Amino acid sequence: MSAPLAPAAEARLAPAAEAQLEVRDLTLSYDGIRALHGVSFTVGAGEIVTLVGANGAGKTSVLRAISGLAPFGGSIRFEGQDLRRVPAHRIVGLGIAHVPEGRGVFGNLTVHENLRLATWQRRDRAGIEADLERVLGTFPRLRERLRQPAGTLSGGEQQMLAVGRALMSRARLLLLDEPSMGLSPRLVQEIFRVIEEINRSGVTVLLVEQNANMALHVASRAYVLETGAVTLSGTGPELRGDPRVREAYLGA
Amino acid sequence: MSRPLRRRWDWLLEQRWLLPGLLVAGLALSFAIPEYGLLNRYVQMVLMYVGINIILAVSLNLVNGFMGEFSLAHAGFMAVGAYTAALLTMRVLPVAEFPALFPVAVLAGGLAAALLGLVVAVPSFKVRGDYLAIITLAFLMIVKSVIENIDAVGGPRGIPGIGKLTTLPWVFFWAVAVVWLVRNFVYSRYGRGVLAVREDEIASELMSVHTRRVKFLAFTLSSFGAGVAGALFAHLLQFISPRVFDVIKTTDILIMVYLGGIASIGGSILGATLYTVLLEILRPSTVAALLSWLPAVVFDPLNEHFIRHLGVWRMVIMPLALVLVMLYWPRGIMGLREYRGFIPRLDREAHRRGDPQGGRRDGAAHRD
Numbered sequence: 379m380s381a382p383l384a385p386a387a388e389a390r391l392a393p394a395a396e397a398q399l400e401v402r403d404l405t406l407s408y409d410g411i412r413a414l415h416g417v418s419f420t421v422g423a424g425e426i427v428t429l430v431g432a433n434g435a436g437k438t439s440v441l442r443a444i445s446g447l448a449p450f451g452g453s454i455r456f457e458g459q460d461l462r463r464v465p466a467h468r469i470v471g472l473g474i475a476h477v478p479e480g481r482g483v484f485g486n487l488t489v490h491e492n493l494r495l496a497t498w499q500r501r502d503r504a505g506i507e508a509d510l511e512r513v514l515g516t517f518p519r520l521r522e523r524l525r526q527p528a529g530t531l532s533g534g535e536q537q538m539l540a541v542g543r544a545l546m547s548r549a550r551l552l553l554l555d556e557p558s559m560g561l562s563p564r565l566v567q568e569i570f571r572v573i574e575e576i577n578r579s580g581v582t583v584l585l586v587e588q589n590a591n592m593a594l595h596v597a598s599r600a601y602v603l604e605t606g607a608v609t610l611s612g613t614g615p616e617l618r619g620d621p622r623v624r625e626a627y628l629g630a
Numbered sequence: 631m632s633r634p635l636r637r638r639w640d641w642l643l644e645q646r647w648l649l650p651g652l653l654v655a656g657l658a659l660s661f662a663i664p665e666y667g668l669l670n671r672y673v674q675m676v677l678m679y680v681g682i683n684i685i686l687a688v689s690l691n692l693v694n695g696f697m698g699e700f701s702l703a704h705a706g707f708m709a710v711g712a713y714t715a716a717l718l719t720m721r722v723l724p725v726a727e728f729p730a731l732f733p734v735a736v737l738a739g740g741l742a743a744a745l746l747g748l749v750v751a752v753p754s755f756k757v758r759g760d761y762l763a764i765i766t767l768a769f770l771m772i773v774k775s776v777i778e779n780i781d782a783v784g785g786p787r788g789i790p791g792i793g794k795l796t797t798l799p800w801v802f803f804w805a806v807a808v809v810w811l812v813r814n815f816v817y818s819r820y821g822r823g824v825l826a827v828r829e830d831e832i833a834s835e836l837m838s839v840h841t842r843r844v845k846f847l848a849f850t851l852s853s854f855g856a857g858v859a860g861a862l863f864a865h866l867l868q869f870i871s872p873r874v875f876d877v878i879k880t881t882d883i884l885i886m887v888y889l890g891g892i893a894s895i896g897g898s899i900l901g902a903t904l905y906t907v908l909l910e911i912l913r914p915s916t917v918a919a920l921l922s923w924l925p926a927v928v929f930d931p932l933n934e935h936f937i938r939h940l941g942v943w944r945m946v947i948m949p950l951a952l953v954l955v956m957l958y959w960p961r962g963i964m965g966l967r968e969y970r971g972f973i974p975r976l977d978r979e980a981h982r983r984g985d986p987q988g989g990r991r992d993g994a995a996h997r998d
Binding site: 471476482491497 | 819822823825826828832836840841966
């Protein structure tokens with residue numbers, strides 16, 4: 379039976395097909411306390427989208443909901459698939475990788491073991507080796523440190539490891555939670571350069587940052603999150619020019 | 631250790647034949663020792679306790695060391711294995727005619743404990759850390775009081791007159807089998823998952839590790855080991871009662887694990903051996919014999935007030951030892967390190983955890 383054209387055309391017409399990630403009316407509570415009050419935003423394939431906001435605005439909660447770490451209300455669709463009730467360990471298989479806040483590097487395991495863990499559910503040896511080579515190509519520093527316990531790496535190297543580990547899974551969407559946290563200004567520049575490089579290789583990036591200045595520079599579009607709701611959105615340059623953003627987040 | 635000796639020791643540990651050689655020699659000895667009376671019966675019995683304790687320590691290390699949780703339930707699973715196996719050999723299996731059925735009873739003891747382990751794990755692993763410790767402690771108490779209240783298994787009086795079916799070769803066999811099982815688990819995909827869970831559970835989940843399944847499997851396998859050890863224990867002591875499997879028993883196993891070192895199979899083998907031998911030395915008669923050279927003025931009061939009451943003092947000394955080890959020597963003898971013979975060849979290159987010397991052994995320069 380030849381594949382009918384209709385479903386494909388239909389998929390192209392559906393709004394979900396436009397956005398790689400579509401978040402609608404997302405609500406989330408911790409022990410009965412609302413952290414998100416109906417957050418909606420979209421991320422198109424190949425974009426860098428950033429969520430900026432102060433401490434406690436709910437940025438991390440949005441990522442936790444996408445990754446299946448916390449039950450949520452509303453809807454999250456990735457490439458048309460509903461992510462409700464998809465457990466965290468299956469999210470990676472769908473093509474989403476999440477670099478958590480504070481990196482989540484396994485300190486007592488070697489760099490190599492850290493990288494291998496990202497392929498925990500896969501059995502294709504050759505493919506895993508190829509992914510390892512690809513990631514080590516992006517982060518040459520990690521190759522030098524493959525056998526070292528990850529806990530002995532510097533903060534910047536650990537962040538590179540956390541990102542490299544996420545890329546081991548061939549993710550199409552990368553969720554980054556505060557990648558600049560605790561890094562020196564020079565290393566922050568470096569990590570943002572890497573983020574742009576990864577994005578150019580075809581990976582969509584959803585970036586959560588307190589460093590609004592850097593985030594708005596690399597982002598194609600941005601959303602401002604305040605006390606659990608989106609209050610502003612626009613392209614990177616638009617928001618950088620917005621007086622409210624300048625006053626609240628850019629300190630200008 | 632002097633340098634040349636150290637080098638020779640390292641060379642010895644590198645040898646491919648070491649592990650199979652030790653296994654064959656051990657098996658041959660386990661048959662020869664009782665057959666030809668190479669060691670007296672007392673020493674033979676101590677050896678069997680060493681083997682049983684190795685099983686207990688290695689299996690508990692899976693949960694408390696590799697996974698980084700704190701379970702206090704091990705003696706409870708041991709009780710389940712002991713009672714299951716004892717009831718089987720005394721009432722069901724015709725072991726008198728067919729002694730070869732003994733391993734079936736031991737296996738059944740292990741499986742019964744494993745099954746219960748899974749049942750306990752499902753609700754318990756919703757929590758971590760202190761809460762899990764408390765739940766496992768509660769489980770240990772439940773097992774004890776359930777057994778105490780079933781008259782069919784002797785209630786608080788326990789089961790006397792169990793056949794002495796545990797022999798040195800069987801202990802050797804089961805110790806090797808359990809160590810082999812745990813070793814293969816640790817170096818499997820699941821083992822890696824267990825290590826990741828210890829480090830950071832959320833990050834493991836984000837790395838696609840099915841953390842619930844990993845934890846259940848580790849706990850079930852750990853319980854299986856305790857059940858096997860309990861079955862062997864029952865048929866060595868020939869008498870079991872609920873009191874044998876109390877929190878003191880769990881404490882003993884905990885000390886072996888933390889003394890030997892967390893997340894190390896080799897460490898647990900060492901810890902169990904050292905601890906068992908130490909306990910034997912600390913018996914009143916042994917200590918009295920060892921200290922008999924002291925002048926009577928010193929010896930007599932010492933004997934009167936301390937040595938003769940060592941059985942009670944043990945209750946003080948052993949928990950204190952556990953506290954001291956965890957405070958001042960949290961890594962134990964070989965915490966987070968492993969005897970190289972247990973590490974699969976493919977993993978040795980990658981395996982450098984917490985071993986500052988390790989990175990240089992194969993000549994690779996440590997660049998920094």
